[in-house]
Amino acid sequence: MPHRFPxxxxxxDGRRVLLRPxxxxxxxxxYDFFQRLPESTRRFAWDRIEDRKVxxxxxxxxxxxxxxxxxxxxxxxxxxxxxxxxxxRGPLRLAGRIKWTIDPDYRGAGLxxxxxxxxxxxxxxxxxxHLSCMLIxxxxxxxxxxxxTLGFAARRIPGYGFDPDGNPxxxxxxxxxx
Numbered sequence: 199m200p201h202r203f204p205x206x207x208x209x210x211d212g213r214r215v216l217l218r219p220x221x222x223x224x225x226x227x228x229y230d231f232f233q234r235l236p237e238s239t240r241r242f243a244w245d246r247i248e249d250r251k252v253x254x255x256x257x258x259x260x261x262x263x264x265x266x267x268x269x270x271x272x273x274x275x276x277x278x279x280x281x282x283x284x285x286x287r288g289p290l291r292l293a294g295r296i297k298w299t300i301d302p303d304y305r306g307a308g309l310x311x312x313x314x315x316x317x318x319x320x321x322x323x324x325x326x327x328h329l330s331c332m333l334i335x336x337x338x339x340x341x342x343x344x345x346x347t348l349g350f351a352a353r354r355i356p357g358y359g360f361d362p363d364g365n366p367x368x369x370x371x372x373x374x375x376x
Contacts, residue, residue, distance in 0.1 A: 201316055207270075209307040215277060217316065220267035224276070225257040228269070231276035236302065241362050242334060244297060268316060270300075270309055277301040280313040282320060282329075292327040311344050318348070322376050329376065334359055335368035342370050350374045 204218040220228060232240065232247040246252045256267070263286065270278035280298035285291045296317050300309055321329050333341050335354055346352055350372040357366035 201319065207312055209304070209309055209312070211307045213272065213304075213307065215270040215272055215304075215309065217268060217270055217313075219262065220256070220260070220269050220279070222257040222260060224269065225253050227274070227276050228256075228279060229253040231279065231301070232299075234301070235299065239299070239302070242337065243299070247299075266317075266320065268313060270304075270313065272304075277304045278309055278313060280317070282317045284324070284326070292325065294321045294324075294326045294329045296329055296331050305340070310341060311348065314345065314348060318374065318376070327376055329374045331372045332359075333370045333372065335370045337367070338370075342372065345372045345374075348374065 201217075204216050206214055206216055208214050229247075229250050232243075232253070235247075240248060260267075264284060266282040266284075268280045268282075269276050270280075278298060278300040280296065283295040283297070285293075294317070296314060298310060298313055318329060329350075331345060331350070333345075335342065342352060351374070353371045353373075355369050355371060358369040359367045361367060
């Protein structure tokens with residue numbers, strides 16, 4: 199990874215956060231972060247973040263070569279969790295996938311762009327050719343705009359995703375050629 203951690207960053211509103219990789223010691227704090235999120239955010243998570251065993255498994259199975267998890271902390275409190283996913287073989291071995299979750303109180307301050315830019319730098323250093331992300335179009339429109347300003351090409355796919363109640367949602371697939 200091209201970045202040295204921990205690393206302090208200043209957000210647009212002047213707040214400072216510490217960026218560093220997730221470690222096994224962070225399981226409890228990451229689980230607490232997920233539980234602080236509004237239900238409207240948690241219900242659309244890619245993983246069962248309401249289940250502590252899921253977060254504990256991430257800590258046990260930590261493999262930075264497959265998934266690089268990056269945390270943003272304000273003091274000792276996690277305010278964002280982001281991941282860069284890679285494959286070691288197959289047709290997508292040179293394509294990375296990114297995901298992130300940001301505390302609603304820290305959205306709109308440039309934290310998402312900061313995390314994604316770290317992953318762009320890391321992906322280039324690792325020799326990846328593309329980064330991709332899949333977002334819920336109607337709920338994550340601000341994030342779609344941020345990625346488009348960073349150079350990601352967006353393609354909206356009508357009715358591709360579903361909420362827990364079975365209602366369809368358009369999804370936006372974003373890809374950045376590195």
